[in-house]
Amino acid sequence: MAHRWGMAIDLDRCTGCEACVVACHAENNIPISTPEQAATGRTTHWLRVDRYYEGDFPDVKVKYMPVLCQQCDEAPCEPVCPTYATYHNPEGLNVQVYNRCVGTFYCANNCPYTVRYFNWFDPVWPEPMQLQHNPDVAVRMAGVMEKCTFCIQRIKRGKDESAASGQELADGDIQPACVQGCPAEAMVFGDLNDPESKVSRMAESSRATRLLEELGTKPKVFYLERGR
Amino acid sequence: MASITWLLSEFRDKDSVIDAIRALRAAGVQPGDLDLFSEEPLELPRGVLDRPSHSSLVAVLGAAAFGIGGTAFVWYAQHTYEVITGGMPVFSFWGTGVITYELTMLGAVLSTFGYFLFESGLVFKHGRLKRDKDAPVPVVPPEKIWVRVRCEGGNTVRPTAALQEAGAVSIEAKTGAGL
Amino acid sequence: MERRSFFKILGASTAGAVATGCGSNTDALIPLLVPEHNIPIGEERWYPAVCTECSAGCGTLVRVMGAERVIEVKGEQVRQRVAAVKKIEGNPLDPISGGRLCARGQAVVQALYHPDRLRGAVKRNGDRGKASFAAVPWAEAVAGVADKIRTADPSRIVFLTGPNAGSRSAAVQGFLKAIKAPAASVCSLTDFAVERKAAEVALGWSGLPVYDVANATHVLGIGADFLGGWESPVYYARQFGHFRQGRVGMRGTLFQAESRFSTTATSADRWLPLTPGSEPQFIAAVARILIDAKLAPIVAGLPAAVATAFRTADVAANLKACGQDEKRTRSIILEFGASHAPLVIGGASAVHTNSVDAVIASHYLNLMLGNVGKPGGVLAPAANAVSVESSALAGRLANAQVILIDGTNPAYLLPKSSGVLDALNKAEMVVSFAPVVDDSAAYADFILPDHHALESTVAVSALVSDRTAMAVAEPFVEPLYETQAVEKTLADISGKLGDSYTAPTAADLVKPLLKGDATYAEVTREGGIWLVPDAKPVAAKPGKDAALSVAKFEGDAGQFPLYFQPYLSVQFHDGSSSHLPWLQELPDPVSSAIWGLPVEIDNATAAKLGISEGDLVRIESAHGAIEAAAFIHPAAIPGVVSMGIGGGHTHFSRYGSGYGVNALSILGPSAEASTGAMATGATRVKLTRVSDDGKLIQFSATKSENRGAHR
C-alpha cells in the first residue's frame, strides 16, 4: 500500500523553543531575509511557531502551535494553480514544483493556514554560506512560491536507503528535520496508512484535532491539544 | 455571351427608392439583380427587398462547435497528463463549465463575424456578389441613394421607365461583359 | 534509539575510508570523477561532534557532503571541492542531547560558514574599540603577544574565558600556570555559579544537581527557566516531553514561580508571578504551607535556622511580599505537595543579591519532600563533574596589564558600570581569540582567530549529568581559513617564551575515564564517552546554615519604580549567537520579534505611561539608558519589565551588530555576594515613551484566538 505521510504535534510537549524552525532552515536552504525585508513582511519560515495568549493575569496561558504546511488531502491551494505548480503526489503530499511556478500568488491566498511563502527577491548567501546548502533541496529563484515539503528529500533518501539495504522502512526511519530536532519530542512523523505507526495512534487520540477542520481541507497534521 | 448593362440611378429619398423597387419588381427585375447604395442603412418595409440570412443559425452552430470542441479539448488535455489537485476530479462539469461557456461565446462571436464578412461579400464574394464583382459601384454623396439594376442582354427599357417613374434624379447605363 | 540514527552512527564510524550502505554503489560508479579524499556527489556522511554554543555539552551528529567553492589562487578563480557541513543534529548516543538539539545548536553551522569570519591573524591599526584591523602573519602576531607577556607582570595578566569545561579550559589553565599567571577568570552569565554554590552549601555536592524531571509527577520551578535559558535546555526539554506525555495514564504537572513569563512559565499549567528577588520568602511560605498540611516534615539535617524560618514563616505576609494571591497559591502548593513525586527546581535565571539563599532554600524544600537522590527527585552530579577553577574577576580587570579573551565577550556582557571598557582601553595589550570580531575583539591589539569548533578537536564535559559524560570530537572538515586552534596558539606563544608547556589534548582528558579496553579512537567514533550512572552516587551532605535574606536593588525605588529583568533568550542566549542570521530572524517565542528584541511591558504600566506596542521607549537606570521597542506583554508582571539579552552588539558581524539594544549595559554593578555572580535582575529602571517608531519587527501577530463578535 502506498504511504500516506502525516504528522502529529503534541502541544502539551511543545515548549515553543523553536528548534524546529532552525532545523527547517538548515535543511531546506530557506532564504535569509534582511531586516529591511523582514520589516516589510518578507521573512520566510516554512515552519513557524504561532503563539496565542489566553486568560487574564496571572492565569495567562500561552498556546504555542508549530504551523507548517498541513499537507491537506483536499488542498485548497491545488486546484487554483493554473500551471500545476502545486499538486498532489501519490503519497498524499502537497507538492510544490518550483520550475512550474509563475507566481500567481493564488495558492497562497487560498491557503487557510497561510503557510506559503514567496521569493520576493533572489536569495542571497554571502560567500561561504552557500557551502551549507543542502544539495538535496533546490535553491529557489525570485518569483516562485515555496512551502514546507515534509522534507520530501528525506522521504526519498529514506526510501532509497531502504531499497538499497533491502530492509523495510520502519516507523520513525524517516523524519523531517523539524521532527528530528524537536527536543521535547513533540512532533511525530510517519505513515498514516500504517495503523500501528506512532503518528496513526496519536491521530486517534482523544486530544487530536486538526487546524480549521471545518473547512474540509482534511489536513494531515494532527495537533494534540494541551492540558489533558 | 450576352452583354450586360447596369443602370445606375440616383434618388433623393427613401420613399422614391421604395417606389422604384416596387416598380422594378413589377417590371420583372429579380431581387438578385437589384442593389442599393446608400450612406446609411436603409430599412425597407418587409417584402420590398428581402435578403434571406442565416446569421443566427451560423452563430448558433459556431457557438456549439466551439463549445463542444473546447470542452473536448479540455477533456483531452486533462487526461493526457492526469494530475490530481485538491481532491477534485480530473474532469468535471463544474470545473469545466466556465471554460465551455466562454468558448461557446467565443465561437458565436467568431462565427458571427466570419459570417458577416461572408454575407456582406466584403471578404468572401459569393453567388450574386461574385457574379457582379466587376459591376460599377457608385460613389455615394451625402443624402443620396443609388439604385443599381442589372439588365441582361441590354434589356433596359422597362427598368429605365420604372426608375424614371419612381422619381430618379438621374439614370446612366453602363455596359460590360457578363459571365 | 531510532534505527536510522543507528545507521548514521555506523556510517560515521567507518566514514572517511569506506562508504557504507547504498553509498558503495555511488562510489563504484564514479570512482574516477572525484579525488579520493572528497565525498562523492550526493553522498552524505555523518560525523559526531560537540556543540560549544553553550556550556551544556551536547554531543552532535554532523552531516557532511561534498560541495564546491571558488577560491582565489594566485589571482585566479579556482573551483575547489571541499567537504562541507550541511546540518547539525543531536547525537542519539549522547544521553544529554539524545539526538535532539536546540535552535542555537542547529544554527552553529552558520558560525562555521559565517561570511565575516576572520581569514587570519590581524593587528589593530586604529583606535581601540573601532575594530580597525590589518592582516598580519601568524608568526608576527604570536611574537607580538609573547613579547608583551614576557615583560608583563604575571599577576596582572587577565585571561577571560567562557564557561566551557573541557579540553579548552584545561589548555588555558595549563598555559596560565606555565606563565605563572593567575587562573583564568570566567566572564559569563551562564557559569551558574549561584547554582553551584547553592548545591555545595545545601547538599555538599560539587557540580550542578540533576533534576529528574522525567520521573517526577509534579514540578515546581522557582526562578529556574529550565526549558529556556538555563543550564541544559535540550536535556530538560527532552525530560519535559516525557514528563508531560511520555507515560501512560500519567501527565506531569508543572507549576512555575518566576518573575518573568519565561519559556518554562509558558509551558506551565499554573504560573506564579513572583516579585523579583522574593524567591526566599516564597519558598519559606511554601515550606510553611506544606509543613502545616503535613505534606513535608522538617527533616534531619536541615539547619536549625532554616527549619525555624520555615516553621515560623508568615504565609500571608510572605505571599503578599511575593505578589501572590494567598488562596490561589495555597491550592497550587497543596496540590503540589500532595502529589506522588513532587520536585522543586530552584535556580537563578535572573540573579539577585539573594539568589544563593533562594536556591539553597529550594534544596532544603526538596529534602523535606524527601526526593533527594531518588528517582523523580534531585540527583547528584557525576563524580567527575567539573568544578570550574576560576579567579575572581572583580578588581582584577581594572588593574590588568594584558587581557586575553577567549570564548567570552566582556565588553558586551559586563555593564558599563563595571568599567570594563575603561579596562580594555587602559590595558597595555588586549588579545582576542574570537573567530568573528565582536564587541571585545574590537578593542584587541591582536586577534588570533580560533578555529570553529567543527574544525578542531574538542572535548566537553556535560554540564548537567548524573553520569560521567563527555562529548569528544576530532575535526572532519578542513579549516576554512588561516585560523588556528587556541590550544596551538597558546603553545606557540609559550614556545616563544621558552616554556616547555604543551596543551593537554582531548585524549588526555578522555583517557582517565576509559574503562576496560576501550580506546580513544572508539570514543571519537561514537562522539563521546558516556558511562552508566555511578552505582554509588555522591550522597547529599546537608547542613550548612543559610539565611533567607531580602533582595537588594540598584536604584532608588521612587525614582526608578520598575524592576528590570534581562533574561537569556532562546535565540541568543547570552548574546553569543547574535551573529547568526537564522537566529536573528527566529521569531522570539514571546513577542515574535525578529532582528532585535523588544522590552516587555505589562498592560497596566504601559497604559499608565501611554506606551503602545511598537513604540520606542527609553529604559533608564541609575547607570545608563537604552532605547528599545515596546512589546505589551499580556503576562508581564505589573511593575516588572523584561528584556532578552542578545541585541545591541557594537561589533558582531553584519548580522549581529546594530540590531536591538544591549539590556545588560544599563545594569548596576551589584553582584551576589558569596559568588561574585553579576546580579542581572537587581536593577531598577524607569520608562519613558520616546516616539511611536520603535522599529519593532514581528514575524507574526501575537493575538488571542478568541476573536470577532457582533458589533
Added chain:
Amino acid sequence: MPGRVKVTPPELLPYGKIREDLFRPLSGLTKKYFIAILLPLLVILFGAYAWSVQLRYGMGVTGLHRPVFWGFYIVDFVFWIGISHAGTLISAILRLTDAGWRKPITRAAEAITVFALMIGGLFPIIHLGRAWRFYWLMPYPNSRLLWPNFRSPLLWDLTAICAYVTGSVIFLYLPLIPDMAQLAEHNTPWRRKLYKALSLGWTGSDTEWHALERAMKLMAGIILAVAVSVHTIVAWDFAMAIAPMWHSTIFGPYFVVGAIFSGLAGLMIVMALIRKLMGLELYLTKHHFDNLAKLLLLMSVLWLYFTLAEHITAWYGNDPSEMVVFGARTRTRFAFLFWLMVFVNFVVPFVLLGIRKLRSITTGVIASFGILLGMFLERYIIVVPTLSNTRLPAASSMSYLPSWVEIAITCATFAGMVVLYLLFSKLFPIIAVWEFKPHVAEDEL
C-alpha cells in the same frame, strides 16, 4: 438658423453638417494635442521603468508581503475590467433595446471597453512573480508535456478575457467600417490607405448594410453575455477562494453591477471631455448626460443594495474569521476607506444627480470622479482586508501599502488610457456618423 442651432436635436441636423462636424476633429494636429499626448507618454515611460525594475529585482519592490499577496495590481485589474463594462454593456443593452439616445455614445463607450480591456489584461501578467513565463498559462503543446490546469479560475479568466477582447474589438470594429469607407474618400494618402484597408472595400450596398445590422444585433446579444460572464469570473477569482468575506455567492452579480457602475462613470467623464475638447456640444447634449446620470443613480442604488446584502449576511452569520474582516472593513483599519467609499459611491451621486436642480454635466463629472475613486476603493477593500486578516489569527500581519513601483504602474495605466483614447479619436470619428440617420422604416409598418 445659426441662432437656433442649440435646440435642434442632432438627428435633424443636415447630414452634411454632421459629417463635417464629426470628421473635423480627425484632421489637423495642434500643439495642445501633442502636449496632451506627450505628458501621459512620459508617465507611461516611467511606469515602464518601474515595471523593468520589478522584473529585474523581483516582486519585492512592490508593497506586497505575506499574507497580502494581492494588492494594487489586482485592484487595478478588477478596476479596469470594470471600466471596460462601460462600453460594451451599455452600447449592447441600448442597442438591443433600440434606445435612440445611445447613438452618439456607443462608439465612445465601445472604445473605452477595448482600451480598458487592453490595459486591464496587462495586470494579470504584471502581477506575476515570473512575468516572462506568463505564456505558461496558455494551452499550447509545450515541452513540459503539461497542459494548464483548467480548474483554476485564472484559466477561466484567461479564456473569458480572450473571448471578451475578441468580441469587443469586433463589436467596435463592425460599425466603424462604413465610417472608414467614407473617410477613405477624401483624405491624406496614408490615411486613405489605412481606411481603405480597414473598411475592406465597403460600398454601402444594401447587402452590406443588412449583414452589418444583423451582425451587430447578434453581437450585441453575445457581447452582453460575455461581458456579464467576464466580470462574474473576475469576481470568482475571489469567490472561489475559501478566504473570509471572499467566499460569497453574490460576488458575481455584485462585481457586474460595480463594473457597470464604474464603467458608466468612466463614460460620463470621457464624454464630457470629448464634448468640451472636440466641440461636440451639438451632439452630446444635456439630454444624454441626463440619461447617463439616471443610469448612474440606478447603478448606485443597485451597488448599495449588493454592498448591504454582502455585509449584512456576513454580520448576521457571525463567522469568527469573517467578523474580523468585517470589523477591519467597517470599524478599524479600513473603516475610513470603507465609509469614504459609501460616501462617494452613494451619498455624493444621490445629492448631485438625484436632486434635479443640481444635476448638470459638471456635477455629473464630479460625481463620476467620485464613483471611480469609490470603485477603486471598493476593490481595495475587497482585496486587502481579507488577505491581511487570515483565518489563523497569528498569521495576520501589517497592512499593505503600495510601493512607488505599483503606484507608477497604476498611474501609467491611466496615462495609457488617455494616450490610447487620444490616438483613437484622432484616427476614427468618436461618434458613429452613419448611425445618426433617423430610422423611419419601422414607423411605416
